[in-house]
Amino acid sequence: MAADHSERTCTLEVFRFHPETDEHPRFQTYQVPYHEDWVVLDALNHIKNEIDGSLTYRWSCRMGVCGSCGMLINGTPRLSCAAFLRDYYPRPIRVEPLSHFPVIRDLVINFDDFLHKLQEVKGWLVPREPRSLDDGEYRQTPAQLAQYKQYSMCINCMLCYAACPVYGHNPEFIGPAAIALAQRYNLDSRDGARDERFQVIQSNEGVWECTLVGECSAVCPKNVDPAGAIQGAKLQGAREWWASLLLSWGKSRT
């Protein structure tokens, strides 16, 4: 059945960097069989299994859930498990590690910085009112869920960081996914740590660093819309700033 495709091959130009032997990265070209239903990750697995076992990259679920196989594919941050060869064939496909992160080896990046940022924004639920197990669950209406649900779909794939030129220029920027995660909990009716998160996300390295390029939302494989989360946080911050200004003005008059 697949015989009619077995003759055709697809060219992959893969970013290679070996920390012990390479001073600088280089590109290595591989020919892989072309199949209509193959994604770039299938091609990389073929290379690793059949051609060159030294090729190093991260992957796990191969179905767009785990967020580990993000790469630059022809310059665009994508999940390699969701990038079909047929969308590029017969042109060669250039595969690189996600931009703006240090490269450990080949397509593997160091994302320690991202993990620190997730911690910095307190990306977890801090209950507004602590309850014991006997008090039962925290209840929420569907409308309350809708306020933050979109931001809760993030799989930490870091494509948004690779697409963000602001993060590329200033690694101190907290960045799209971490701010979206902060908003996910800020907008949760059960959460009570909004003020603590505001300290971080309203800082100079927080939302106000964002110049709304909008590419984070464009490349997001889960439609999380981090750009929307950041602009929403800007609106909230600006509203509270004006409110505090009016409040202090009112106080000074009385």
Added chain:
Amino acid sequence: MTIASHKTKRREYVRAMPTTWWLQRPSYLRFMLRELGSGVLAAYALLLLRMLQLAGDPPAFTQLMLALTRPVSIVLHVVALAFALLNSFTTFQLAPRALKLHRGEEQIPDHLVSGAHYLAWVVISVGLLALVLVRR
């Protein structure tokens, strides 16, 4: 064998961002033009303020108006108009990113949010035009 010999020579490669990064993707270029456009619009606002300043001085105002009929001035006006349009379109296109409205469980769709902005733009522009024409 010492423990040190087990250590890998970890050395990370950091890729510098090229100065031409904004040419790498069409969306980056659009962003840069949008940002550049705000500079052009600010410059044009200064010209309008100058006109306002000279409103009480008819000879000086006429002189400024004559200067604005020069070909180079017309070209600059066309450039300013192009950037004003680009800035308006890209801003309205991004409006749904900043304005997330919910009606119950449903989020108001993006096209309605930008559509409302376009509508307000047309209504205000027509209103201003009518005001100018009536006052003539």
